[in-house]
Amino acid sequence: MATDAASNVAIAERPPDTEERAEPRRLVRAVLGNRKAVVGAVILLVMVFVAVFPGLIAPHDPQATVGPPNASPSSAYLLGTTQLGQDVLSQLIWSTRLTLWVTLVVSVIATFISMIIGVTAAYIGGVTDRVLTVLIDVFLIIPVLPLLILLSAYLAPGTTSLIIVLTITSWAFQARQLRSQGLSVRNRDFLVAARARGERPMYIILVEIVPTMTSLLAASFLALAVFEVGFAASLQFLGLGNASQLMWGTMLYNAQQAAALESGNAWWALAPGLAVALMGAGFALVNYAFDEIGNPALRPVRRRRRGRPST
Amino acid sequence: MADPLLEVTDLSIEYLTDRADVHAVDRVSFTVDPGEFLGIVGESGCGKSTLLFGAAQLLSPPGAVAGGTVIFRGHDMVRINRNELQHMRWRDYSVVMQSAMNALNPMKSIGAQFKDTLQAHGTASRAEIEQRSAEVLSLVGIDAAHLDSYPHQLSGGMRQRAMIAMALLFTPQLVMMDEPTSALDVVAQRSLMSKIKDLQRSLGFAVIFVTHDMSVVSRYSDRVIVMYAGQIAEAAPTDAIFERPQHPYTRGLMDAFPSIRGPRRTLAGIPGSPPDLARPPSGCRFHPRCPDVMPQCVSRAPELYNVGDASVRCLLYAEPAKEAV
Amino acid sequence: MATPANPHDRSRANGEPLIRTVDLTRHFRLGGMFSKQVLHAVDDFNIAVDEREIVALVGESGSGKSTVARLLARIYRPTGGEIYYRGRPLRSLRSRKDVLAYRGEVAIVLQDPFSAFNPVHRVSHGVMRNIALHRSDLSRAERHTEAERVFDSVGLSPKMLNRFPYEMSGGERQRVGFAQALAVRPNLILADEPVSMLDVSIRAGVLNMMGNLRDEEGVSLLYITHDLASARYVADRIVVMYAGHLVEEGPTETVLSDPKHPYTQLLLSAVADPRDKEEDISADTGEPPRVINPSEGCRFRWRCPCAIEKCAQITPHLKPIGPTLVACHVATGDTAAVPDPAGTAPVTNR
Numbered sequence: 013m014a015t016d017a018a019s020n021v022a023i024a025e026r027p028p029d030t031e032e033r034a035e036p037r038r039l040v041r042a043v044l045g046n047r048k049a050v051v052g053a054v055i056l057l058v059m060v061f062v063a064v065f066p067g068l069i070a071p072h073d074p075q076a077t078v079g080p081p082n083a084s085p086s087s088a089y090l091l092g093t094t095q096l097g098q099d100v101l102s103q104l105i106w107s108t109r110l111t112l113w114v115t116l117v118v119s120v121i122a123t124f125i126s127m128i129i130g131v132t133a134a135y136i137g138g139v140t141d142r143v144l145t146v147l148i149d150v151f152l153i154i155p156v157l158p159l160l161i162l163l164s165a166y167l168a169p170g171t172t173s174l175i176i177v178l179t180i181t182s183w184a185f186q187a188r189q190l191r192s193q194g195l196s197v198r199n200r201d202f203l204v205a206a207r208a209r210g211e212r213p214m215y216i217i218l219v220e221i222v223p224t225m226t227s228l229l230a231a232s233f234l235a236l237a238v239f240e241v242g243f244a245a246s247l248q249f250l251g252l253g254n255a256s257q258l259m260w261g262t263m264l265y266n267a268q269q270a271a272a273l274e275s276g277n278a279w280w281a282l283a284p285g286l287a288v289a290l291m292g293a294g295f296a297l298v299n300y301a302f303d304e305i306g307n308p309a310l311r312p313v314r315r316r317r318r319g320r321p322s323t
Numbered sequence: 324m325a326d327p328l329l330e331v332t333d334l335s336i337e338y339l340t341d342r343a344d345v346h347a348v349d350r351v352s353f354t355v356d357p358g359e360f361l362g363i364v365g366e367s368g369c370g371k372s373t374l375l376f377g378a379a380q381l382l383s384p385p386g387a388v389a390g391g392t393v394i395f396r397g398h399d400m401v402r403i404n405r406n407e408l409q410h411m412r413w414r415d416y417s418v419v420m421q422s423a424m425n426a427l428n429p430m431k432s433i434g435a436q437f438k439d440t441l442q443a444h445g446t447a448s449r450a451e452i453e454q455r456s457a458e459v460l461s462l463v464g465i466d467a468a469h470l471d472s473y474p475h476q477l478s479g480g481m482r483q484r485a486m487i488a489m490a491l492l493f494t495p496q497l498v499m500m501d502e503p504t505s506a507l508d509v510v511a512q513r514s515l516m517s518k519i520k521d522l523q524r525s526l527g528f529a530v531i532f533v534t535h536d537m538s539v540v541s542r543y544s545d546r547v548i549v550m551y552a553g554q555i556a557e558a559a560p561t562d563a564i565f566e567r568p569q570h571p572y573t574r575g576l577m578d579a580f581p582s583i584r585g586p587r588r589t590l591a592g593i594p595g596s597p598p599d600l601a602r603p604p605s606g607c608r609f610h611p612r613c614p615d616v617m618p619q620c621v622s623r624a625p626e627l628y629n630v631g632d633a634s635v636r637c638l639l640y641a642e643p644a645k646e647a648v
Numbered sequence: 649m650a651t652p653a654n655p656h657d658r659s660r661a662n663g664e665p666l667i668r669t670v671d672l673t674r675h676f677r678l679g680g681m682f683s684k685q686v687l688h689a690v691d692d693f694n695i696a697v698d699e700r701e702i703v704a705l706v707g708e709s710g711s712g713k714s715t716v717a718r719l720l721a722r723i724y725r726p727t728g729g730e731i732y733y734r735g736r737p738l739r740s741l742r743s744r745k746d747v748l749a750y751r752g753e754v755a756i757v758l759q760d761p762f763s764a765f766n767p768v769h770r771v772s773h774g775v776m777r778n779i780a781l782h783r784s785d786l787s788r789a790e791r792h793t794e795a796e797r798v799f800d801s802v803g804l805s806p807k808m809l810n811r812f813p814y815e816m817s818g819g820e821r822q823r824v825g826f827a828q829a830l831a832v833r834p835n836l837i838l839a840d841e842p843v844s845m846l847d848v849s850i851r852a853g854v855l856n857m858m859g860n861l862r863d864e865e866g867v868s869l870l871y872i873t874h875d876l877a878s879a880r881y882v883a884d885r886i887v888v889m890y891a892g893h894l895v896e897e898g899p900t901e902t903v904l905s906d907p908k909h910p911y912t913q914l915l916l917s918a919v920a921d922p923r924d925k926e927e928d929i930s931a932d933t934g935e936p937p938r939v940i941n942p943s944e945g946c947r948f949r950w951r952c953p954c955a956i957e958k959c960a961q962i963t964p965h966l967k968p969i970g971p972t973l974v975a976c977h978v979a980t981g982d983t984a985a986v987p988d989p990a991g992t993a994p995v996t997n998r
Contacts, residue, residue, distance in 0.1 A: 201764040208721050209778050209832070210751040223768040366847040367818075508708035508936065509874065513918040535847070579849045581881035583904065583919050590881065592852030596817040 045301075052297025059291055063109040070102040074258060082276035092277035095270040100263075100280050104287060107258040111291070114171060114244055114259070118178040119237040125179070126187035127229060131217050133187075134194025145191070151184035160252055169254040174247065178240060185239070186232045193228055197221060231302035237295040245288045260284035327354040328497055328529050329378070334391035336370070336377045343601035347373040349553040350391065355529050357496065360520070362540030362561070363533045365550035368597045371533045372421075374550070375501050378531070379418050380408060395497070413444050416497040417490035422506050423482035427474040433460075433485050434470030440492055459488040463518060480511035487519065491526070499531045504539060516543055537576060541565055549573050552598050552608040559633030569635040571615045607638060615639060664735040666836055666868055667720065667754070668696035673728035674715050678940065688939040689715040691892045692729065694966065697836060702862050702869045704883035704900070706876060706915070710936040711889040713872045714759075717838045720870070721756040722747065752782035755829035759841040761821035765813035771821075772809040774828040775799075782832040798827040801865065802857055819850035826857065836868045837861070843878060855882050876919050880904055888912050891939050891947040893963075898972025908969055908979040910952045946976070954978045 044050060062069060072078045077097040078089075085092045091100035133144035160177055167173035197203065206216050222229075247253060248261025255262050255269075267273070267281035336348040348370045355361050365371045376382050378393050380400055393400040396415060398407065420426040428436055437456040446452055457467040463484040474482055483503055490498050500519075504512040520543045523530055532540055540547060540561070547564045549557045549572065557570040568574045575593040595612040598604050604611055610620040620638055628640040672693040678685040690712040697703050707713040718724045720731060722738065731738045733750060741747050755778075758764040765771060772795060779791045786794060796806035802823040813821060822842055829837045839858065843851040859882050861867045873879055879886055880900055887897040888909065896909040907913045939947060946964050949955040958977050966973040967980045977983055 201758045201760055202766040204718075204723060205756070205758060205764055205774065205828075206766075206777075208723055208751065208756050209774070209828075210748045210781050211777070220766055224766065226768075366849060510708070510914060510918045537848075575849060579852050581852075581855070581877040583877045583880060583916070587881070590852035590855065592856075593849035594853070596819060596850065597847070 048297045049299075049301035052294045052300070055290060055294030056298065059108055059112060059294065062105055063112045066106045066109060070099075070105040072099040072102040074098060074103040074106040082270075082272070082280075084277055085279055091279045091283050094266070094280050095272070095276060100277065100283060103258065103263060104260070104283050107260050107263060107284070108287075110171065110257060110259045111241070111244070111261070111288075114175060114178075115237055115240045115291070118175055118182070118240050118244070119233050121175075122179050122183040122236055122240075123186065123229060123233045125183040126185070126232070127190050127222065127225075128217075129183075130187040130190030131194040131221055131225075134191045134198060135217050135221060136213060137198075148184045148187045148191070151180070152188075154181070156181050160247065164252050169252065171254070171257065174244060174253055177247070177252075178244060182236060182239065182243070186236060190225070190228070190232065193225060194221060197224060227302055231299055234295045234299040234302065238292045238299070241288055241292045241295070245284070260287050328357050328359075328396065329355040329531075330392075330394040331378055332392045332394070334374070334377060334393060335389040336373050336382065336386060337389040339385045339387070340601075345600045346389075346603065347386070347553055347600055348377060351550075351553075351555055352391075353548055353555070353558065355497065355531060358523075358527050358529055359546065360523060360530045360532065360544045362544035362547040363531060363550060364535070364537050364540060364547055366535055366597060368552075368600065369550040370553040370600070371535075371550050372501050375418075375499055375531065375533050379416070379499050381418065410444075413440065413490075413495065414493045415495050416499065417493070417495045419483075419486050419490045419498060419500040419503045421502040423474065423479070423486045426486060427482065429474050432471050432473055433477075437470070437489060437492065440489060444493060455492060459491050460485070462491060462522060463488045480507055480515060483507060483515055484518070487515075487522075491522070491528075494526060495528060497529045497531070499533075501533045502535065503532075505534070505536070512539065519543070537565075538580070549576070552603055553600055554608060554636060555627065555634070556609065556637075557633060557635050558627075559631075563631065563633050567631070567633075569630050569633055569640065570609075570637050571613045571639075572609050575612075575614070607636075609637075664732070665696040665698045666701075667731065667733050669693055669716075669720075669729060669731050671729035672716070672719060672726055672731060674712075674719055674724055675727045685940050688892050688942055690719065691939075693889075693892075693894055695887055695894065695897075697868050697870055699835070699868055700862055700866050701885070702858065702871055702883045704879035704886045705870060705872045705889060706874065706879050706886055707889035708874055708915075708936045710891065710938055712892040713889050714840055716889075717756060717840045717870065717872050720836075721754060721838055722750065723756075748781065752832045753834055754836045754838065755832050755834040756838040757822075757825040757829050757840065757842050760845055761818045761825065762845070764825055765821060767813055770810055770812055771816065771824045774824070775809070775831045778828055778831040794831065798830040799824075801830060801861075802827045803853070817850075818846050819854065822846060822854055823857065826854075826861070830861070830865070830867070834867060836870065838870045838872070840872045841874070842871075844873065844875070851878065858882050876904065876915060888915070891937055893947055893975065894966060895948070895975050896972060897966070898970075902971050908972060908974040909976050910954060910979075911948050914951070956983055958983060 075098060078099055079093045079097050081093060081095050081097045083089055083093040083097075089099050089101065091104065094100060094103070129144055129148065133141045133148075159181065163173070163177055167176065203216060203220055206220050211220070244253075244259070245261035245264060248259060249264045249268065251265060253259065253262050253265065255265055261284070263284040264281065267276075267284070270276055270280075272278060272280040273282075331354070332352045333350045334348060334352070335346065335350055338345040338347055351370075351374055353361070363371045363374065373382075373386065376386070377388055378400070380393075380403075382388065388401050391401075395411070398411065400408070403411075427433075431439075434456055437459070438452050441452050441455060446455065456470055460467050460469065465481060465484055465488065469477065469481070469485075474485075477485065483506070486503065487498075503519075504515050507515060516539060519530070522528075532544065534540060537547075544561050547559065547561050548555055549564065549570065551572050557564065557568070557573045559569075564573065565577070568577050572593070575591070579590060579592050581590055593612055598608060598611070605624075606622045607613070607620045607625050610616050613620065617638060623638060625636045625638045625641060627634040627636050628642075629635075630640050672690060672695075673688075674690040676687040676689055677683060678687050693712070693716060695703070695705070695716070705713045705716060715724065719726055733754065738750065741750055766773065775795045775798060776791065779786065779794055783791070783794070795809060799806050799809060804820065804823050804827065808816065808820070808824075816824070825842070826837070826839075842858075843854050846854065855878055858869055858871065862869060869882075871879065871883055876886075883900050885897065886900050886903045888895050888903070888911065890911045896903060896907065896912045903912065904916065907916055937947065937950075944963055945961055946952070946955070946959040949959040952959065956978060962977070964975040964977050964980075964982070966975045967982070968974075969980060974980055
């Protein structure tokens with residue numbers, strides 16, 4: 013790296029690196045200061061509460077037949093009943109847990125895989141980079157549906173298979189972006205310094221690079237979560253899940269099988285769809301705050317209104 | 324005796340950030356006469372670049388002028404409306420930035436950028452544009468063939484010269500420069516300064532030259548303003564500043580330069596570091612680092628006092644009769 | 649690869665210098681895999697640093713001085729030539745243990761105090777990691793004491809160990825950089841433009857600290873800079889680089905009071921004292937070139953006021969003039985015309 017004469021400038025008027033701190037305190041403050049993020053956080057918190065304490069809210073046992081089949085919404089059954097006379101609202105509430113669980117697990121694992129592969133490719137470079145990039149591209153290109161149909165022939169339908177399938181098909185999504193980010197920090201002086209003192213590459217990746225990317229990783233995770241919620245539901249809707257498990261996607265599947273929209277209780281089909289959209293929106297809204305942390309140019313300019321002597 | 328070209332009076336500039344209000348420039352006053360070369364010198368955080376941007380009406384949020392006036396040729400620059408400002412910009416005054424690579428558009432050739440500037444401020448015909456572009460390039464010592472070159476094809480020194488050429492397109496009366504030579508190596512720096520001074524003498528424009536490197540202005544400026552923590556610490560003719568520095572900060576700065584030719588001696592430097600402008604020290608802003616600090620310096624903020632032909636913000640020279648107007 | 653006798657040999661009365669290079673070369677390929685453009689950052693570079701000595705490596709941008717530092721710190725591998733540390737070639741360092749041992753003796757301090765620290769870690773991180781890697785024999789308590797000691801020796805309060813980089817000023821961070829280097833107990837510190845990005849009033853403190861390190865800790869320093877004045881202030885010897893080549897070296901006062909190479913003379917004339925009001929003696933407007941696929945000959949010839957025909961044909965080697973070594977045909981009086989430039993030319997540097 014030849015010396016750049018531009019670096020001879022004594023950095024005039026340069027403020028300390030307040031932008032780069034990845035302190036949790038700063039993240040929380042950023043989220044709270046952003047109206048969209050607060051809305052999203054509230055939505056998610058409510059969903060977490062519902063997922064943890066479904067019994068407190070749901071009026072009925074979701075699997076039990078409690079009323080007349082395909083009933084329209086009424087005061088007894090706020091969203092009506094299913095073909096089997098089960099309370100749609102209770103099913104909706106109880107399904108939150110598994111839906112949220114699957115979404116989170118897949119997002120965490122996929123983000124982790126894409127981070128390891130992306131950053132390693134960027135940092136190690138050379139042949140490793142080329143091999144890993146090809147790997148990423150292969151997984152990006154694989155047509156998902158045929159793969160799923162293939163896999164579903166071999167995997168027993170259920171949550172685990174769903175998680176496996178979703179992870180395999182969505183980790184590559186963010187890997188490219190994380191690789192780019194890794195490339196951009198690769199030659200930062202503090203990494204050169206770490207190399208110069210003799211650190212091993214894996215150490216540098218895990219201890220020196222990844223911690224600087226927490227905002228990006230959080231944003232990655234949230235973006236992935238938005239995607240997974242809908243994707244999981246879609247797969248189940250297509251019949252690739254286990255219809256007897258309580259998830260919003262399986263509710264959609266069952267409702268579709270019973271032709272609920274045409275001849276039965278339309279809310280049986282609509283409610284889970286709306287719930288999926290709502291959870292996705294929650295993640296997406298919280299993600300706005302992380303966008304702004306990562307890119308200061310997006311931050312709203314805060315101006316204080318004060319009495320001024322002129323202007 | 325002509326009227327001053329630029330009169331800055333009690334100019335204050337603030338940055339409103341979420342954490343605190345930073346008083347980057349605090350009641351700075353100075354004038355620039357036609358054809359004068361004024362150097363504004365200071366270290367990081369002293370506010371010199373902010374001052375220049377404020378005077379040139381280039382501040383953007385969160386920075387804003389919080390008080391004072393900037394009168395250029397009779398116009399109040401702070402309150403002027405956009406159309407008048409646009410008319411004056413580049414015709415009457417122009418600005419040269421610190422790094423040409425940041426200021427020049429990498430996607431357009433030099434000639435195309437000159438054309439944009441010329442057209443933005445009035446010149447119409449193609450022949451006029453070509454002629455003027457070639458003229459200014461030759462003024463700064465660049466072959467006119469480079470009108471077709473892109474910025475990345477030119478060396479650092481040539482890019483800076485192209486910036487200066489662009490600033491001279493309308494032969495303004497005032498050219499403001501923010502560290503135009505800092506990104507260059509020492510030989511290129513010297514030759515560019517020399518060229519700037521030549522041009523100034525032949526075309527007669529005034530220059531405000533902001534820099535952190537005192538040696539760069541020592542040969543070329545008529546007057547020097549030394550800034551510290553958003554205020555003027557000392558203002559004087561160049562000779563006076565270098566031969567008879569009055570303010571302890573200026574003295575400290577002069578002593579901090581290792582000499583290339585004189586006898587070797589231990590350098591002292593100035594202990595400590597510049598203050599946080601969100602919470603400047605009480606009294607004299609330099610008192611925590613001052614070797615000549617007196618008890619009253621902690622509580623009493625000095626004004627600018629006349630000492631010979633210099634103005635010095637230091638209580639060492641404070642007597643009622645000497646207070647600068 | 650025949651090399652002329654190392655010009656440094658004669659000055660080493662007491663054996664091997666601490667570190668020396670023999671025809672050190674580093675090239676970078678520009679562009680993609682199929683590009684033929686090769687940037688010659690450093691060519692045939694011979695330098696030596698003794699114990700308890702500060703050597704200033706002076707040059708403008710593109711001179712290759714930072715590349716030399718990174719080569720000595722084993723951040724880059726040489727394209728050619730060799731580095732001898734205490735007589736042992738670096739090429740012979742194969743195992744991780746050997747390489748780590750070398751890194752424990754030669755440490756680098758980087759230029760930019762604003763990016764040399766990982767913003768998510770406290771400033772103690774680098775120091776503690778250095779101690780963990782290179783002084784693993786110390787117990788936990790001893791390590792902490794050592795960290796405090798090195799902070800103290802660079803003039804920082806041990807309380808600052810727990811600060812984050814953004815909480816410290818540029819000058820303080822640069823001192824931390826030196827503390828990190830000292831934590832391994834090196835014999836040689838490679839300081840890459842350590843004061844260039846600091847305010848003038850703070851530079852003196854750091855420069856003084858460097859002198860103390862040599863005097864009190866017995867550490868040698870290779871001080872890389874573009875600033876002749878600060879080189880004069882701290883260095884015992886000065887080495888001048890231009891476009892990847894070493895052009896002049898010698899004791900500080902000698903080189904600065906009576907420079908022999910035209911480039912050194914040009915550099916000196918361009919450096920101003922704030923109090924100096926003499927007129928310039930040179931009208932050179934040029935800037936150092938990027939050396940891509942160069943031909944034979946002196947790389948300064950296009951800007952040199954005294955270039956002769958030979959300068960375009962044969963790359964000058966370092967030859968002694970008094971206590972200095974100069975690579976210039978004209979300065980060393982080596983102006984004899986070359987009899988047959990195409991055929992049997994005298995030994996070149998390949």
